[in-house]
Amino acid sequence: MDSGVLAFLHHAFIEPLQQGYFQKAMLGGCIVAIVSGVVGCLVVLRRMSFLGDALSHAMIAGVAGGYLFMKVLFGIEAHAPAMLVGSVIAAVITVALIGFVSRVSRVKEDAAIGIMYTGVFAAGVVLVSMFRNYIHIDIMHFIMGDVLGVADADLLASGIAAALVLTVIVLFFRYFQLSSFDPVMAASIGLPVLLIEYVFTTCVSLVVVSAVSMVGVILVVGLLITPAASAYLLSDRLGRMMGLSALFGVTSVIGGLYLCTWLDSAGGGAIMLFCTLQFLVVLIAAPRYGMLSRWLRLRRAIPQSLREDILGVVLKKETAALATILHELGDPAKTRRGVLTLADEGYLSLEQDMYSLTESGRKEADRIRRAHRIWEAYLQHVGTPAEQIHGRAHELEHVGGIATVSYLDDLLGHPDKDPHGQPIPQDPALMQPGADVALSLLRDGQSGVVSSIGSAVDGTALKAGDSVRIRKRDGQGRWVVLDESGTEKSFDHKSADTVIIRLDR
Amino acid sequence: MSNPSSFPDPVQTPAIRIQNLTVSYGPKPALLDINLTIDPGLLVGVIGPNGSGKSTFVKSILGFVKRDIGDVYIQGIPTEKAKGLVAYVPQRGAVDWDFPITVREVALMGRYGDLPWYRQPSGKDHAIVDDALEMVRMQEFSDRQIGQLSGGQQQRVFMARALAQGADILLLDEPFAGVDAATERAILDVLDRAKEAGKTLVVVHHDLATAAEYFDRLVLIKQRLYAYGTPAEVLHEDLLSEVYEGRLRVFADLVGNRGDK
Numbered sequence: 001m002d003s004g005v006l007a008f009l010h011h012a013f014i015e016p017l018q019q020g021y022f023q024k025a026m027l028g029g030c031i032v033a034i035v036s037g038v039v040g041c042l043v044v045l046r047r048m049s050f051l052g053d054a055l056s057h058a059m060i061a062g063v064a065g066g067y068l069f070m071k072v073l074f075g076i077e078a079h080a081p082a083m084l085v086g087s088v089i090a091a092v093i094t095v096a097l098i099g100f101v102s103r104v105s106r107v108k109e110d111a112a113i114g115i116m117y118t119g120v121f122a123a124g125v126v127l128v129s130m131f132r133n134y135i136h137i138d139i140m141h142f143i144m145g146d147v148l149g150v151a152d153a154d155l156l157a158s159g160i161a162a163a164l165v166l167t168v169i170v171l172f173f174r175y176f177q178l179s180s181f182d183p184v185m186a187a188s189i190g191l192p193v194l195l196i197e198y199v200f201t202t203c204v205s206l207v208v209v210s211a212v213s214m215v216g217v218i219l220v221v222g223l224l225i226t227p228a229a230s231a232y233l234l235s236d237r238l239g240r241m242m243g244l245s246a247l248f249g250v251t252s253v254i255g256g257l258y259l260c261t262w263l264d265s266a267g268g269g270a271i272m273l274f275c276t277l278q279f280l281v282v283l284i285a286a287p288r289y290g291m292l293s294r295w296l297r298l299r300r301a302i303p304q305s306l307r308e309d310i311l312g313v314v315l316k317k318e319t320a321a322l323a324t325i326l327h328e329l330g331d332p333a334k335t336r337r338g339v340l341t342l343a344d345e346g347y348l349s350l351e352q353d354m355y356s357l358t359e360s361g362r363k364e365a366d367r368i369r370r371a372h373r374i375w376e377a378y379l380q381h382v383g384t385p386a387e388q389i390h391g392r393a394h395e396l397e398h399v400g401g402i403a404t405v406s407y408l409d410d411l412l413g414h415p416d417k418d419p420h421g422q423p424i425p426q427d428p429a430l431m432q433p434g435a436d437v438a439l440s441l442l443r444d445g446q447s448g449v450v451s452s453i454g455s456a457v458d459g460t461a462l463k464a465g466d467s468v469r470i471r472k473r474d475g476q477g478r479w480v481v482l483d484e485s486g487t488e489k490s491f492d493h494k495s496a497d498t499v500i501i502r503l504d505r
Numbered sequence: 506m507s508n509p510s511s512f513p514d515p516v517q518t519p520a521i522r523i524q525n526l527t528v529s530y531g532p533k534p535a536l537l538d539i540n541l542t543i544d545p546g547l548l549v550g551v552i553g554p555n556g557s558g559k560s561t562f563v564k565s566i567l568g569f570v571k572r573d574i575g576d577v578y579i580q581g582i583p584t585e586k587a588k589g590l591v592a593y594v595p596q597r598g599a600v601d602w603d604f605p606i607t608v609r610e611v612a613l614m615g616r617y618g619d620l621p622w623y624r625q626p627s628g629k630d631h632a633i634v635d636d637a638l639e640m641v642r643m644q645e646f647s648d649r650q651i652g653q654l655s656g657g658q659q660q661r662v663f664m665a666r667a668l669a670q671g672a673d674i675l676l677l678d679e680p681f682a683g684v685d686a687a688t689e690r691a692i693l694d695v696l697d698r699a700k701e702a703g704k705t706l707v708v709v710h711h712d713l714a715t716a717a718e719y720f721d722r723l724v725l726i727k728q729r730l731y732a733y734g735t736p737a738e739v740l741h742e743d744l745l746s747e748v749y750e751g752r753l754r755v756f757a758d759l760v761g762n763r764g765d766k
């Protein structure tokens with residue numbers, strides 16, 4: 001039994017390693033994965049994923065061009081350096097053409113990318129098939145890649161390219177970091193932003209060119225950006241992101257190679273499949289930016305509406321047993337936790353198994369609701385998408401306290417309804433009998449004596465000492481008051497802010 | 506700090522001098538024939554409606570946008586040669602807040618201009634960064650990723666970066682946008698202290714109601730330079746209604762308050 005397992009493990013893991021082609025694939029794949037992982041981080045952060053795609057598609061034309069050039073001029077077959085240089089030239093031309101087309105015409109960049117790299121790719125395919133008697137390269141080799149057939153020359157070339165690119169990135173790390181994060185500042189302190197961009201494009205070309213022979217034109221972009229994207233979800237620093245990304249690249253290559261020997265599948269495909277699965281796992285399980293943690297955070301949070309509902313139920317019933325509250329509201333587990341939390345926070349008091357609002361609980365009920373609804377109104381005012389309003393307001397209502405809320409309230413013109421049409425309560429701390437309150441904060445039915453008026457207000461309309469009763473705001477949102485003689489006076493926002501009224505007792 | 510040429514004397518020369526500046530994106534100029542001299546040590550507000558070219562104005566002082574015509578001098582040096590003399594705090598919307606970078610790393614970027622490529626930041630650089638973070642009270646958030654801060658905190662991180670740069674001239678694009686009243690105070694406080702330290706600050710500002718209170722001078726811009734002077738000189742009803750085309754309901758009030766400062 002034991003020896004059976006061992007034999008299986010030996011067969012599955014050790015035997016492939018003893019094959020020369022497997023070792024080479026592993027070595028070449030890891031070299032390529034490390035460098036494309038590191039470069040890929042910058043590609044992702046600079047939003048240049050299209051570049052990898054454009055470059056890989058341009059390659060075949062470049063390879064054919066380099067091949068023909070050497071063959072026709074010098075009679076040398078399949079001169080690898082020339083094919084490499086050809087690829088880079090073709091890539092750079094493609095990128096330049098994309099920029100050119102989107103600049104001189106109304107065709108936007110995404111369309112220009114699509115046009116140019118399929119065009120250059122097509123040119124390569126036509127070239128290779130026209131000269132198929134002279135050029136001995138296999139198009140399928142380019143399209144699919146052949147990681148299991150890595151030649152020594154390929155290994156050497158990608159080794160050199162990787163060393164070169166990694167050296168540049170490490171030496172000039174700060175420059176790449178700053179010009180990716182804030183190109184304006186980079187330029188202002190004298191960094192050659194354009195040169196950095198060209199150097200970076202060249203680095204990406206080298207990486208793509210050395211990766212294509214292993215995973216092929218179609219998959220190379222994946223190798224460039226997928227590990228980087230996985231790392232992005234796990235890191236808060238660029239350096240760490242690059243390290244993780246390289247690591248993910250390497251694990252994809254190792255995992256993918258075993259996968260392809262076990263399943264007897266295409267090597268490049270297996271590597272990218274593994275890489276993508278890895279990404280999906282990270283996407284779900286990442287501790288901070290993953291879906292699972294997001295979902296858990298949402299679940300664990302006692303929703304604002306629930307807090308409000310609990311306080312609301314207790315407010316309505318004056319005293320309520322836990323069972324009553326649970327009965328009134330759904331989701332018992334959550335509600336139970338909510339009640340305990342509120343009692344902990346001193347908003348609910350428990351006497352003989354009955355919950356009631358404490359003084360602060362009563363104030364809190366109104367304060368929370370007011371803050372929450374004013375934030376909602378503000379968020380709508382600044383154009384936050386409707387589905388985010390509630391959640392954002394929930395986060396924001398604890399920000400800055402009463403002063404912030406008053407400021408927003410003023411900014412919004414003291415609305416009395418939130419975006420969902422729910423009434424916004426008045427500030428409970430302010431609406432005490434005998435308190436001096438600005439007219440703009442008062443609502444229909446309240447009454448008091450004018451204690452002062454601002455200079456902007458017409459003195460004949462209202463004067464200190466007048467008794468007034470507040471009416472509903474009119475159609476233009478102006479504040480309307482009824483004076484002793486029963487005449488209606490209306491005020492705009494600015495004036496209403498300066499009319500101070502002492503509330504009746 | 507390290508002024509590449511000790512002559513001309515920075516006390517005598519204007520902090521910023523702009524001559525016949527025209528900038529265009531495509532067929533329509535964003536800025537047209539701007540002439541302006543800003544003396545050192547002032548806190549200058551740049552006001553104007555949306556799309557009036559305020560950000561473009563700031564970027565051309567930085568030397569970041571291509572000028573069609575005109576010259577910009579920073580302490581007497583043409584802006585394209587005056588690298589690092591001006592520090593910049595970008596508009597909030599222009600920053601990628603998901604970028605994997607921490608508060609401290611952002612502030613450290615202020616030192617990059619003085620660091621040759623082959624050298625790592627020294628203890629002195631780190632000390633400068635600590636001071637800058639301390640000044641904006643962001644020390645305790647050093648290791649936070651910048652996306653996990655509130656709007657006001659984010660703004661302060663970039664101010665720390667500008668301070669760490671040690672430039673004499675600071676440009677800030679809408680530092681008060683989207684922050685609450687308390688944070689606005691805190692930011693203003695940092696601006697005032699930078700001014701006391703002898704820096705020249707140019708601040709894009711969107712709120713006319715507070716402009717007179719906050720700034721020594723105002724630049725009123727809408728493609729052209731409409732006015733440059735003290736708030737009392739600039740906040741004129743005629744000027745404002747011309748620039749804002751009646752989109753502003755608080756003229757009377759503003760013009761009424763303009764004598765306050």
Ligand SMILES: Nc1ncnc2c1ncn2[C@@H]1O[C@H](COP(=O)(O)OP(=O)(O)O)[C@@H](O)[C@H]1O
Nearest residue numbers: 530531535553554555556557558559560561562
């Ligand atoms: N990169 C750009 N490309 C094309 N047009 C631009 C660019 N940046 C700004 N503009 C245009 O220039 C004008 C001024 O913009 P901006 O300086 O951002 O104004 P502000 O900061 O005052 O809102 C606007 O009409 C804007 O659409």
Ligand SMILES: [Mg+2]
Nearest residue numbers: 559560596678
């Ligand atoms: Mg702007």
